[in-house]
Amino acid sequence: MKNTVLSFREAKQENKKLTMLTAYDYSTARLMDEAGINALLVGDSLGMVVLGYKDTLQVTMDDILHHTKAVARGAQNALVVSDMPFMSYQTSVYDAVCNAGRLVKEGHANAVKLEGGSVVCPQIRAIVEASIPVMAHIGLTPQSINALGGFKVQGKGVEDARRLIEEAKAVEEAGAFAVVLECIPARLAEIISKSISIPTIGIGAGNGCDGQVLVYQDMLGMFSDFTPKFVRHFSDIGTQMKKAFELYISEVEKGAFPAPEHCFDIADSIIEKLY
Ligand code: KIV
Numbered sequence: 001m002k003n004t005v006l007s008f009r010e011a012k013q014e015n016k017k018l019t020m021l022t023a024y025d026y027s028t029a030r031l032m033d034e035a036g037i038n039a040l041l042v043g044d045s046l047g048m049v050v051l052g053y054k055d056t057l058q059v060t061m062d063d064i065l066h067h068t069k070a071v072a073r074g075a076q077n078a079l080v081v082s083d084m085p086f087m088s089y090q091t092s093v094y095d096a097v098c099n100a101g102r103l104v105k106e107g108h109a110n111a112v113k114l115e116g117g118s119v120v121c122p123q124i125r126a127i128v129e130a131s132i133p134v135m136a137h138i139g140l141t142p143q144s145i146n147a148l149g150g151f152k153v154q155g156k157g158v159e160d161a162r163r164l165i166e167e168a169k170a171v172e173e174a175g176a177f178a179v180v181l182e183c184i185p186a187r188l189a190e191i192i193s194k195s196i197s198i199p200t201i202g203i204g205a206g207n208g209c210d211g212q213v214l215v216y217q218d219m220l221g222m223f224s225d226f227t228p229k230f231v232r233h234f235s236d237i238g239t240q241m242k243k244a245f246e247l248y249i250s251e252v253e254k255g256a257f258p259a260p261e262h263c264f265d266i267a268d269s270i271i272e273k274l275y
């Protein structure tokens, strides 16, 4: 069944958990879509897990567009959500609408995601008015890494916790159809999830959220630069990949690959003429 902003709203009303994973390419998007994922996020985490940057700040509109096109081609039923890169929406409401428009028009995203609470509500409102669904993102917002002073749990004090509850209400009021809660205490995420009517999608925010998201290289054990506490390795694909690469290298070096069944034949009469 095709996932839409409507089915997201219904899922929360029916107490059905929503699932999202990041995707950056066609073949992975297809596998996730066939598995039945609700949403594919072309996250700006691509800067770290695909492009090898130390944070997400260098990711450009062209980077996200390039990967959104690939993911959209692989998505049949999943909702394709594209991250708005750092400085593609903070600068003005006008920039935000233009850049969100490009992600839908050129990239074929179904929705966009941007980081921040009340500060970006004018942007959320304007993008939604342009008929582009917006997923908000509060708590640990990696594009603010320099302002936050590191990748740290957010909302631990009473002031911060109250502020996050208010931010969640603000983004809902501005028209967001869902909100990512990143790296906040589980019991706070539960309170937030109960105080708004749009689904909360948690990452490092516990089981009380209406849905979950993970970076796929993290959940498959393919990214070892660092592993946050909230990551579970659902499979150790990284080790399996490395083993397969090593086997390929040794089989080629031994002359065991390719074998006759991998080769194309030619008639003896042709070969004779070649000598
Ligand atoms: O870029 C990303 O992958 C994200 C998720 C972690 C929510 O924003």
Ligand code: NA
Residues within 6 Å of the ligand: 043, 044, 045, 056, 083
């Ligand atoms: Na992101």
